[in-house]
Amino acid sequence: MKYKVTYAIDYLDSNPTTKIFDFYYEMEEWISEEVNNRVQWSIDHSQFSISEEELKGIEEEEYSLITIQEI
Numbered sequence: 001m002k003y004k005v006t007y008a009i010d011y012l013d014s015n016p017t018t019k020i021f022d023f024y025y026e027m028e029e030w031i032s033e034e035v036n037n038r039v040q041w042s043i044d045h046s047q048f049s050i051s052e053e054e055l056k057g058i059e060e061e062e063y064s065l066i067t068i069q070e071i
Contacts, residue, residue, distance in 0.1 A: 003027045004069040007034060011065070020071070027068070035062045 005027055008016035017034075021027040042058050043050055050058070 002071045004071050005031060006067045006069075007031075008065045013065075016065075031066060035059065035066075038062050 003021045003024060005019045005021065006016050007019075019027075019030060021030065039055070039058050039062060043055075
C-alpha cells in the first residue's frame with residue numbers, strides 16, 4: 001500500500017504539495033518535518049511573541065491542511 005499526502009498552503013490553495021510514500025513511517029516523518037518547518041516560519045515572522053495556546057492553534061491549523069489517502 002502507498003500513501004498520498006496533499007498539503008495545502010491554505011484552504012484556497014489550488015496547487016498543493018503532493019507526495020507519494022511507500023511506507024507509513026516515511027509519510028509520518030515528512031509530515032512532522034513539514035509542519036514543524038511551517039510553524040517555525042510563522043514564529044520567526046511574527047512581530048509578537050506567541051503563547052503556547054497560539055502555538056497549538058498554529059499547529060492544529062497546519063495539520064488541518066493535510067489530507068492522506070491510501071492508494
